[in-house]
Structures are given as C-alpha cells and as structure tokens.
Amino acid sequence: MADALRIDNLSAGYGHATVLRGVTIAIEAQSTVAIVGPNGAGKSTLLKVISGLVRPTAGDIRFRDEDMSRWPSEKVVASGIVHVPEGRQVFPGLSVAENLWLGGYSHPERRQELLEDVLTLFPRLKERLSQAADSLSGGEQQMLAIGRGLMAAPAVLMLDEPTLGLAPVIIDQMTEALMALRARSSLSLIVVEQNLQLTRALCDAAHILVDGRIAASGATEELVGSDVMKIYLG
Amino acid sequence: MHRLIALLPWLALVAAMAAVLATGNGYYVTVAMLMMLWAILALGLNFILGYAGYFHLGLGAFYGLGAYGAAALSVSYQMPMFVALLVMPAAGALISVVIGPLMLRTRDLHFAVATLALGMIVSDVTNNWVAATGGPMGMGGITRPGEIGIGPLAIDGATTSGMFLITAAIFLALMIVAAIARRSDFVLILRGIKSDDMMTRSLGFSTTRYKVAAFAISGAIASIGGVLYAHIVQYISPEPFTFFAASFQAFVVLAVGGLGSLWGPVLGSVLLTGLPEVLEMDPHVKLLVYGAVLLIVTIVLPRGLASMGQVLSARARARASANAKIKEHQT
Numbered sequence: 001m002a003d004a005l006r007i008d009n010l011s012a013g014y015g016h017a018t019v020l021r022g023v024t025i026a027i028e029a030q031s032t033v034a035i036v037g038p039n040g041a042g043k044s045t046l047l048k049v050i051s052g053l054v055r056p057t058a059g060d061i062r063f064r065d066e067d068m069s070r071w072p073s074e075k076v077v078a079s080g081i082v083h084v085p086e087g088r089q090v091f092p093g094l095s096v097a098e099n100l101w102l103g104g105y106s107h108p109e110r111r112q113e114l115l116e117d118v119l120t121l122f123p124r125l126k127e128r129l130s131q132a133a134d135s136l137s138g139g140e141q142q143m144l145a146i147g148r149g150l151m152a153a154p155a156v157l158m159l160d161e162p163t164l165g166l167a168p169v170i171i172d173q174m175t176e177a178l179m180a181l182r183a184r185s186s187l188s189l190i191v192v193e194q195n196l197q198l199t200r201a202l203c204d205a206a207h208i209l210v211d212g213r214i215a216a217s218g219a220t221e222e223l224v225g226s227d228v229m230k231i232y233l234g
Numbered sequence: 235m236h237r238l239i240a241l242l243p244w245l246a247l248v249a250a251m252a253a254v255l256a257t258g259n260g261y262y263v264t265v266a267m268l269m270m271l272w273a274i275l276a277l278g279l280n281f282i283l284g285y286a287g288y289f290h291l292g293l294g295a296f297y298g299l300g301a302y303g304a305a306a307l308s309v310s311y312q313m314p315m316f317v318a319l320l321v322m323p324a325a326g327a328l329i330s331v332v333i334g335p336l337m338l339r340t341r342d343l344h345f346a347v348a349t350l351a352l353g354m355i356v357s358d359v360t361n362n363w364v365a366a367t368g369g370p371m372g373m374g375g376i377t378r379p380g381e382i383g384i385g386p387l388a389i390d391g392a393t394t395s396g397m398f399l400i401t402a403a404i405f406l407a408l409m410i411v412a413a414i415a416r417r418s419d420f421v422l423i424l425r426g427i428k429s430d431d432m433m434t435r436s437l438g439f440s441t442t443r444y445k446v447a448a449f450a451i452s453g454a455i456a457s458i459g460g461v462l463y464a465h466i467v468q469y470i471s472p473e474p475f476t477f478f479a480a481s482f483q484a485f486v487v488l489a490v491g492g493l494g495s496l497w498g499p500v501l502g503s504v505l506l507t508g509l510p511e512v513l514e515m516d517p518h519v520k521l522l523v524y525g526a527v528l529l530i531v532t533i534v535l536p537r538g539l540a541s542m543g544q545v546l547s548a549r550a551r552a553r554a555s556a557n558a559k560i561k562e563h564q565t
Contacts, residue, residue, distance in 0.1 A: 053436060077438030085436065091429035094422075102426050105419065106438055152438065 003062075004029040004156055004188045005050070005081075010059035010069075011212075012049045019045040021212040022059065027156075032182050032189040034199040034220060037209035038232060043192040044086055046209065047158045050190075051083035052076040063156075078106050080155035086164060086192070088141035090148070092134035096125055099133050099144055103151030110153065118147040121177055139170035143177070150181075157181070158190040163198060171195070178202055200224050208232055243497055247409075251402050260394045265511045267398055267466050270405040271459055272507045275480075276488040276499030277412050278455025281448040283485070284494035285421050287428030288341065288445065292349030294480030295356040296326045296453040300460020301470050302360060305373045308464070315379045315391070318461045319404075326457030327450040334446035341431075353481050360472035372471030376464050391465075401462055408455065409500075416496055424448050425494070456484075478521065483507075486524050490531045492538025501539040 005027040013019045019042040027033050035043050048054040050061060052073035060069040063079060071079075091099050100118060104111040119126040122143040128136060133144060142162060149157055162178065163171045175198055182189060182202060193199050199206060199220060206223045208216045216228040223229055254266040275297060282290045303325060304318035337348050360367045367373065379391030379400065390396040415421050426434040427441050435441050464470050473479060483506070491502025506527065510520045535541055 051436060053432070072440070073435050074438040074440050077436070083436055085433070089430070089433050091426050091433065093429045094425060098422055098425070101419075102422060102434070103437055105423070148437070 003027060004031075004064065005190075006062040007046075007050070008060050008062070010046075010049065010056055010061065012045060012054055012056045014045075014054070018057070019212050020049065020056075023209070023212070023214055024059075025207050025214060025217070027188060027190060028205075030185055030188055031205060032191065032203045034203035034206040035190065035192045035209055036194070036196075036199060036206055036229075037215075041209045042212045043209055044160055047083055047085075047160055047190070047192060050076070050158065051081060053083075077152055080153070081158070082149045082152045082154035082156070083158045084145050084149040084160060084162070086160035088138055088145055090133040090136070090141050090144050092132070094133055095130050096133055096136070096144055097129040099148050100125075100151050103148035105152075107151075107153050111151070114151050114153060118150050121150070121180060122147050137170075139166050139174070142166065142170075142174065146177075154187065156188045156190065158192075160192045161194065162191065163193065163195050171198070174198075175201060196224055196229075247500065248406075255395060255398060258395075263394050263398050264466070265508060267401045267462075268511065269503045269508045270401050271462055271466070272484070272487050273499045273503040274405055274408055274462070275456055275459045275484040276491060276502055277408060278452045278459070279484050279488050280412070280452075280494065280499060281415075281421075281424070281455075282445075282452040284488060284492075284498075285424035285428060286445055286448045288338070288449070289343075289346035289485075290349050290449070290452060291346050291477070291481050291485065292352035292356075293452065293456045293484045294353045294475045294477060295349075296330075296456035297460045297463070297480050297484075298356045298360060298472075298475030299326055299329070300457030301464040301475065302367055302373075302460070303457070304461040304464035305376050305470050306366070308376045309373060312377075315377075315400075315461070315465050318464075319458065322457040322461050323454035326453040330450035330453035331446060334449040335442060338442060338445045338449060350477065350481075353475075353477050357472055357476050360475060367472070370472060372469060374469040376468045376470070378465050378468065397466055401466065404458065404462065408458070409496075413496055420444070420447070483524070486528050490527055490538060492535075492540030495538060495540035498538045498540040505539065 003026045007023055007025045010023045011018065011020050023046060035046060037043055045054060049056050052071050052075070056069050060067050062068065063081060068076065068079070091102070094102070100115055101111065104114050107114060124140055125143055125147055128140065133141065136144060146159065146162065163174055166174065178189070178198075179202065181187060189202075191199070191203060203220045205218065206220045207214055208223065208228060210232050215232060216223060251266065254262055257263070275293060279290060279293055282288050300322040303322040304315070307313040307318045307321065308315070337345065340348055361370055363369070378397055381388050381390050383389060389399050391400055423434065423439055423444050426437070426439070427444060431441050463474070487502035487506050488499055489502070490506060491500065492498030506524060510523065515523065531538065535545060
C-alpha cells in the first residue's frame with residue numbers, strides 16, 4: 001500500500017532545545033498507527049511538526065509524495081492532515097455547535113453533512129449543541145475536540161493522548177468511537193497514546209519514540225509485550 | 235415568534251429616533267446624534283476588541299483621521315460630505331492594513347500600548363502641524379450637505395434634523411451590517427481567535443489576516459464616525475480625539491454595553507453619552523461617573539448591559555428550580 005506520510009530524518013526543537021533527533025517513519029495510507037514512548041520523548045512535538053505548528057530544523061515530511069515540511073498550518077489542514085492537540089482543546093467561549101462549525105470551515109458545502117456524521121459518532125454532543133464548550137465534562141470535551149477535527153474531513157487524523165485523564169467508562173466509549181473511525185476506509189489515524197490496551201485494540205503498527213529517536217517500529221501485536229516495550233514503558 | 239422578538243429592539247430603536255425627531259428640539263436632536271456617533275464608534279471597536287479580543291486603545295487616531303480628513307476635503311477642496319464618507323473609511327482601512335500586521339504581532343498589554351501610541355501620534359500631529367490642521371485653534375467652516383432627494387422626500391443636510399436623518403441612516407446601515415456580521419463565519423473565526431489563537435491557526439485559519447481585517451474594519455468605522463462628527467459639529471480641534479475623550483470613552487461605552495454583543499454599543503452609548511449630556515454633567519464629573527459605572531457593571535454584569543436579560547432570566551430559573559427542589563424535599 002502507498003504511504004500517506006513519509007517522515008525522513010526529521011529533527012526539530014524549541015530554540016536551543018532539540019527535541020526530535022532524526023525521526024524516520026512511514027505511515028501507510030488508511031492505516032492506524034500508534035506513537036508510544038515515555039514522557040518528554042517528543043511525541044507531541046512530532047505531531048506539531050507535521051501540522052506545521054513547529055518548524056523542522058532538518059529532514060523532511062512528504063504527504064502523497066509532496067514535500068510539506070515548510071507548509072504553513074492552514075495549508076496542512078486544507079490538504080487533509082488534521083491535528084487534535086492533547087488536553088481536550090476546545091474553544092471555551094464558544095458553544096459546541098460553534099466549535100464544530102469552525103472545524104468545518106474548509107468544506108463549506110459539506111458542513112451540514114459532516115456535522116451530522118460527527119453527531120452520529122458522538123451522540124452525546126448532539127444533546128449539548130448550544131451549550132458552552134467549557135461547561136462539558138472532560139470526556140465530552142475530548143469528543144468535541146475530535147469531532148471538530150473530523151469536521152475538516154481529514155485524510156490523516158492525528159490524536160494526541162485522546163484518553164488522558166478520562167474515567168474508564170468514558171475510555172470505553174472513546175475506544176468504541178475510535179474503532180468506528182478506524183473502520184472508515186478513507187482515513188489514516190496517528191494516535192499518541194500511553195494506554196497500551198487501547199493502542200493494541202486500535203493500531204496496526206506502532207513506533208516507539210525515546211529521547212527524540214525511534215527506538216523500535218513494527219506491528220502492534222509484536223511490539224506490545226516485547227522486551228523493547230517493557231524496557232521503555234515498564 | 236423568535237424572529238418577531240428579535241425585531242423588537244429594532245422597532246424600539248426606530249421609534250425612539252422618530253420620537254426624538256418629532257420633538258423638534260434642536261438640543262435633543264443633537265444629543266441623539268452624538269449618541270449614534272458613539273454607538274458607531276463602539277460597534278466598530280467591537281470587531282477588534284469585542285470579537286477578536288484585542289485591546290485597541292487607539293481608536294481616537296482613526297476617529298481623528300476621519301474628522302480631519304473630512305474637514306480638509308470640505309474646507310480646502312470644497313468636496314461634498316459623501317466624498318469624505320467614501321474616502322476617509324478607505325484611508326482608515328488602508329492605514330490599518332499597512333500597520334496592522336506589525337501591530338498585531340503583539341497582544342494583550344503590548345498591543346494596548348502600541349495602539350495607545352498611535353493615538354498619541356495623531357494627537358501630536360493635530361496639535362502641532364498647524365498648516366494642515368490649524369493646531370490647537372482647530373478648523374471651522376465645514377459645510378454640511380445641502381438638499382438631498384427630490385420633492386417631499388428631500389431632506390436638507392444643513393439643518394439639524396436633516397443631519398440627524400443622514401446620521402441615522404448611516405448608523406442604521408452600520409447596525410444592520412453588524413447584525414449580519416455577527417452571524418457570519420468571519421466573526422465566529424474572530425471569536426475563535428479570542429478564545430485560542432494557536433488552536434484557531436491549527437484549524438487552518440491564517441489568524442493574522444483575520445485580525446488585520448478586524449483592525450481595519452474598526453479603523454474604517456471609526457473614520458466614518460470622524461466624518462460624521464466633523465459635519466455634525468462643523469468645527470474640529472484636537473481635544474475631542476485625545477485618549478480620554480475618544481479611545482477611552484469608546485472602550486467604556488462598549489465594555490459597559492457588552493463586549494461582543496450587538497446591542498451593547500447602543501445601550502452603552504445611551505447610558506454614557508446620552509444621560510450625562512441630558513443631566514448636564516461637568517466633564518470631570520463625567521469621567522468619575524464613567525469609572526464608577528465601569529466598575530459596577532464589571533462586577534454586576536461582566537458581560538455588559540446587553541446581557542442583563544440573560545442574567546436576570548438565568549437567575550429566575552435558578553430560583554425557580556431551587557424552590558421546586560425545596561418543595562420536593564418538603565413533600
């Protein structure tokens with residue numbers, strides 16, 4: 001299968017602090033990939049570099065064989081790569097509907113259809129459409145953040161720690177929704193996740209990121225439970 | 235039903251205007267014009283401050299630009315008012331688009347200080363460039379528009395009531411534009427920027443462009459306000475465009491009325507420019523009252539006068555549900 005994203009020898013950081021040191025990953029189209037690793041390994045930075053929020057210092061990123069390493073973030077989103085940042089990022093002063101509506105900006109003619117699709121996936125949001133986003137529970141905010149990402153009709157959806165700090169019941173609901181997303185043929189998912197159970201259920205392949213470098217890559221089934229995983233994640 | 239309720243404030247506004255005009259009292263008509271003028275400035279400021287959340291404290295610069303431009307066009311070039319109404323907002327928007335990208339790299343306090351400096355520059359220029367602005371002496375002899383329209387529908391801009399109708403038409407047009415804008419994607423994106431700039435960018439919006447557009451709209455509308463001022467008063471001097479007289483007052487009118495609301499600018503202006511005028515308040519006392527009103531509204535109604543209905547109905551609902559719970563408990 002063709003690669004959706006090819007990341008080659010990528011380095012990046014903030015000022016003098018180098019975070020990523022030569023990361024190379026290939027992500028197949030329509031696959032679901034996990035990025036795992038200890039805190040501070042550079043997982044979130046990797047997603048930020050892909051989405052154009054942090055500039056790489058070396059290496060390149062190719063999307064469908066086009067070099068996108070210098071694209072501004074709006075071009076990245078317009079081309080179908082959508083980043084759902086960690087920490088249930090919603091617009092606090094805006095309603096649920098307004099949050100979703102903003103996400104669908106690049107597809108004005110399909111907005112209504114996309115909105116209905118998101119509400120089918122996350123029925124809880126439907127009951128809360130006119131409510132302020134900051135009045136939602138943590139799990140609902142996470143659903144809203146993912147839903148807003150889906151409103152951009154992505155080809156690649158990047159989720160940063162979608163289950164962090166959620167109650168077990170909500171994690172189950174989230175897993176269910178993500179499994180439903182995975183079943184969609186048009187979508188590649190990149191998930192940064194500490195929850196190995198979810199990773200195992202959801203992802204075809206996993207890349208272990210340690211100290212800004214890829215320590216191991218492979219099929220999730222093989223990696224989870226392997227010695228490498230135990231060494232780095234305990 | 236919902237639509238009809240939404241129409242009520244518009245009807246009330248037009249009725250109030252008609253009532254003021256019907257009194258035929260030149261003083262009340264002039265006060266009403268000043269109220270509309272401040273509502274215009276505040277509704278312009280709403281774009282950059284109310285929606286996008288950027289503390290523009292230099293609105294007076296654009297207000298002054300509009301007024302001095304209108305005066306120059308009228309006195310030196312004998313141009314009719316409508317030329318100034320086209321040229322000055324375009325100039326205000328153009329200047330905003332040129333300096334906006336630079337100024338909007340800053341935010342919060344830094345942006346406020348940068349815009350404050352902008353206002354000071356204009357104050358300095360109007361005071362010291364005597365050849366063009368008349369310096370502290372100001373400029374007089376601004377000609378109001380003459381007869382507009384034909385037959386019984388004609389209005390004479392030179393009269394107070396004629397000028398009132400012109401001001402009212404522009405004010406209503408801007409209110410309608412503001413009402414449409416409020417429901418647009420453009421304003422939704424500005425509110426997204428206010429809520430979280432970085433996240434708005436990550437959704438694919440070039441936020442700088444939207445911020446510059448909001449800054450330019452505020453500047454253009456303030457310039458329209460300046461043109462109106464010049465033709466209402468027919469004499470301009472640096473004083474009305476200084477920080478406390480212009481930028482600060484526009485900010486207070488908007489903040490008291492309700493940041494980001496449609497009717498806030500109108501309510502704020504009625505309370506803060508209409509009442510002190512009718513009560514013949516001393517200018518120094520007026521500033522004190524402004525401070526006090528701002529303080530009280532910030533504490534009691536943090537989202538401004540326009541949110542009063544919502545706040546009261548929410549309280550009533552909370553009380554009703556509390557009462558219901560107590561009853562439930564008793565039975």
